Every structure is written in C-alpha cells, then in structure tokens.
Amino acid sequence: MERVVVVTGANSGIGLALCERLLCEDGQLRLCLACRNMQRAEAARSALLTSHPDARVDLLHLDVGSVQSVLAAAQEIKARYRRVDFLYLNAGIMPNPHVDIRAFFKGLFSRNVINMFSTAEGLLTQQDRLNADGLQEVFATNLFGHFILIRELEPLLCQADLTSHVVWTSSSNARRSAFSIQDIQHRNGVEPYSSSKYASDLLSLALNRHKNSQGLVSSVICPGLVMTNLTYGILPSFFWTLIMPIMYLIRIFTNTFTLTPHNGAEALHWLFLQKPESLDARAKYHSQTSGLGRNYTQPRQMDVDSETCEALFSKLLDLEKVVRRKLSEKQAENDAHQKYLSEVE
Ligand SMILES: NC(=O)C1=CN([C@@H]2O[C@H](COP(=O)(O)OP(=O)(O)OC[C@H]3O[C@@H](n4cnc5c(N)ncnc54)[C@H](OP(=O)(O)O)[C@@H]3O)[C@@H](O)[C@H]2O)C=CC1
Numbered sequence: 030m031e032r033v034v035v036v037t038g039a040n041s042g043i044g045l046a047l048c049e050r051l052l053c054e055d056g057q058l059r060l061c062l063a064c065r066n067m068q069r070a071e072a073a074r075s076a077l078l079t080s081h082p083d084a085r086v087d088l089l090h091l092d093v094g095s096v097q098s099v100l101a102a103a104q105e106i107k108a109r110y111r112r113v114d115f116l117y118l119n120a121g122i123m124p125n126p127h128v129d130i131r132a133f134f135k136g137l138f139s140r141n142v143i144n145m146f147s148t149a150e151g152l153l154t155q156q157d158r159l160n161a162d163g164l165q166e167v168f169a170t171n172l173f174g175h176f177i178l179i180r181e182l183e184p185l186l187c188q189a190d191l192t193s194h195v196v197w198t199s200s201s202n203a204r205r206s207a208f209s210i211q212d213i214q215h216r217n218g219v220e221p222y223s224s225s226k227y228a229s230d231l232l233s234l235a236l237n238r239h240k241n242s243q244g245l246v247s248s249v250i251c252p253g254l255v256m257t258n259l260t261y262g263i264l265p266s267f268f269w270t271l272i273m274p275i276m277y278l279i280r281i282f283t284n285t286f287t288l289t290p291h292n293g294a295e296a297l298h299w300l301f302l303q304k305p306e307s308l309d310a311r312a313k314y315h316s317q318t319s320g321l322g323r324n325y326t327q328p329r330q331m332d333v334d335s336e337t338c339e340a341l342f343s344k345l346l347d348l349e350k351v352v353r354r355k356l357s358e359k360q361a362e363n364d365a366h367q368k369y370l371s372e373v374e
C-alpha cells in the first residue's frame with residue numbers, strides 16, 4: 030500500500046536529507062514537503078527528482094509559525110490524502126543565538142566538557158519575539174504550530190487498525206531547567222529553544238498516553254550537531270569550515286557531532302524502519318556518528334514525568350481554544366468589514 034509521508038521544514042538541512050534517504054528506501058512513497066518558502070521548496074523538489082526521477086514528491090505551503098497557515102495546510106492535506114502514515118515535525122528555528130565564550134572556555138577545562146559539546150548546556154541563549162498570533166515565535170514554530178497540525182490531522186492519523194507515526198526533531202539541548210509549566214511559551218527567559226525542545230519531549234509522551242489506543246505513535250529524536258542554516262546562524266559558515274578538523278577530532282570523544290545533514294537524519298530514517306510497537310515512549314533516539322564515520326541510532330531515556338506532560342497537554346488544549354476563538358473573531362470582523370464595503374460601494 031502507498032505510504033504518505035509529510036515532512037515539515039523539508040526544504041533544507043536535516044529535513045531535506047531525510048527526504049533523500051526516505052526515497053532511497055522506498056521509491057513508492059508519496060512524499061509531501063511542507064514548507065513556508067515555496068521557491069526553496071521547489072528547488073528541494075527538483076533536487077530530489079534529479080536523483081529519483083520517478084518519485085512522487087508533492088509541495089505544500091505551511092508556515093508552522095502561523096496558526097492560520099497551519100489550519101489551511103491541514104485542510105489541504107485532508108483534501109489530498111486519505112491518511113498520513115508518517116508525520117515528521119522537523120521545522121525549527123533558533124533566532125538571534127548568542128554563545129557565551131567565557132562559559133565555553135571555562136567548560137573546555139572542566140570535567141563537564143563532553144556534556145558541554147553534546148548539549149551546549151550553559152553556552153547558548155536566544156532573543157525571542159512575539160509573532161502575529163501574539164505567541165512567542167520559538168514556541169509557536171517549534172511546538173505549537175506542530176501541535177495544531179496534529180490536532181487537525183487526527184482523522185488521518187488515528188484510523189482503525191492502522192498505525193501512524195509522528196516524529197519530532199527535538200534536541201539534546203532540551204533541558205527541564207529551561208522549561209517552566211507556568212511559562213510554557215518561555216516569555217520570561219533567554220533559552221526559548223531549549224524550552225521548546227523540552228516541551229516537544231513532554232508533548233510526545235503525552236500524545237503516546239492519549240493517542241496510542243487510537244493508532245497514533247509519537248517519537249522524539251536528536252540529530253546531533255549538524256552543519257545547517259541553523260548552525261550557520263550561530264557562527265558563520267567560514268568559521269565552521271575553519272574548525273572542521275577540530276570537530277572531527279571531537280567526534281572521536283562524542284559521537285553526537287554528526288556534522289552532515291545525511292548523518293543527522295540517521296535516527297529519523299531508522300524510525301521509519303521500526304515497528305512503532307517496539308519503540309519506547311520515554312526514549313529520545315539520538316543520531317550518532319563514530320570517529321570512523323559509522324552512523325547508528327542510540328536510545329536514551331528522557332528526563333520527563335507523566336505529571337508535567339499531562340499539565341502541558343492540558344495547557345496546550347486551553348491555548349488552542351483561545352487562539353481559535355481569536356481567529357474566528359478576527360474572521361467575523363473581516364467579514365463584517367467586507368460586507369460594509371460592498372454595501373457602501
Ligand atoms: N542543526 C543542528 O545541529 C540541530 C538541529 N536540530 C533541529 O533540526 C530541525 C531542522 O533544522 P536544521 O536542518 O538544522 O536547520 P535548517 O534551518 O536547515 O532547517 C530548518 C527548516 O525548518 C524550516 N522552518 C523554519 N521556520 C519555519 C516555519 N515557520 N514554517 C515552516 N518551516 C519553517 C526552514 O525553512 P526556511 O528555509 O523557510 O527557513 C527549514 O526548512 C530543527 O527543528 C532544529 O531545531 C536539532 C538539533 C541539532
């Protein structure tokens with residue numbers, strides 16, 4: 030049977046590498062690249078079709094940071110496909126990152142050095158802002174838009190006798206201490222990325238608790254440190270190129286330096302091949318690359334608890350109601366304005 034795979038943020042980096050790997054695995058796939066920039070999406074589609082001329086690759090406009098765009102994209106998916114077998118929630122941002130150089134050098138000579146390189150704990154902060162929906166942009170993009178997408182696609186994801194797999198591209202930068210259940214959007218901190226990724230770990234567990242019985246399975250991965258537009262936003266690409274030999278050296282000690290998008294997509298690809306029933310809801314699946322360049326996937330237990338995951342789930346459902354109500358009020362205002370304009374013309 031033809032399998033439908035939707036990938037958000039598929040036009041570059043890890044998302045695009047995943048698409049390439051999935052097409053090598055199964056040429057019969059129906060692959061849907063859900064992207065906000067259609068020009069880049071078209072370029073990604075052309076690149077995929079160059080190596081897989083017979084592949085079925087669809088494009089879909091989706092700005093996961095805009096609730097209205099998510100609702101429209103979900104409508105379009107429901108019109109196009111009868112079900113969704115895999116939903117890769119990969120789109121993500123880290124705006125205005127700042128590396129604490131002093132902390133880096135301090136960490137370099139501490140016993141914590143390996144952990145520092147694999148999680149960036151204590152090294153990175155970001156400056157967030159509000160988006161057009163009045164939500165914190167990092168939370169809206171990395172988590173909430175994807176949550177609304179799942180909610181809208183439930184009829185295609187939860188079908189009798191069939192299993193659908195939702196996969197979150199999280200991070201080893203996800204940290205409990207960066208997240209607060211009183212401030213799920215991270216309005217009051219400087220680590221919105223870490224908070225949003227920790228929230229995705231919690232939400233994945235909540236989805237498993239609530240939706241496994243309806244055939245939906247959720248998993249979380251970390252791609253490791255990968256050279257993509259996201260990391261080129263942290264330090265310029267020429268700098269990364271300059272220190273590449275050092276990074277290959279570090280890879281010998283921490284296999285989390287996967288470095289290329291192909292390697293980073295390892296755990297995403299591996300999950301595509303697994304029986305969903307065999308997966309652990311509390312594990313994060315890490316892409317790893319050995320010093321000699323061998324890729325493998327390593328499960329590690331996440332620092333999540335049922336109580337916090339339930340609290341987050343219920344807060345997200347509440348926020349969904351508020352956002353939907355605001356949107357329909359705005360829509361009603363627009364309709365009234367249009368009516369007024371047509372009457373005075
Ligand atoms: N690189 C790394 O070391 C790591 C990355 N990750 C995660 O991997 C994922 C992929 O990132 P990566 O490949 O590294 O970086 P890229 O910047 O190359 O890819 C991010 C993708 O997300 C898309 N995107 C961003 N915002 C939106 C939006 N509002 N709506 C739709 N699409 C959007 C981007 O589209 P556009 O081209 O339009 O910007 C792009 O396609 C992210 O979730 C990131 O957090 C996790 C751990 C490490």
Ligand SMILES: CC(C)CCC[C@@H](C)[C@H]1CC[C@H]2C3=C(CC[C@]12C)[C@@]1(C)CCC(=O)[C@@H](C)[C@@H]1CC3
Pocket residue numbers: 128133145146147148149152153199200201202251253254260263264272275276279
């Ligand atoms: C390696 C060099 C000599 C110096 C680089 C220092 C830092 C800029 C990096 C050290 C660990 C890196 C890291 C990330 C970003 C760049 C570093 C802080 C991430 C936070 C990128 C995004 C993620 O999601 C994480 C998995 C990465 C963890 C490691």
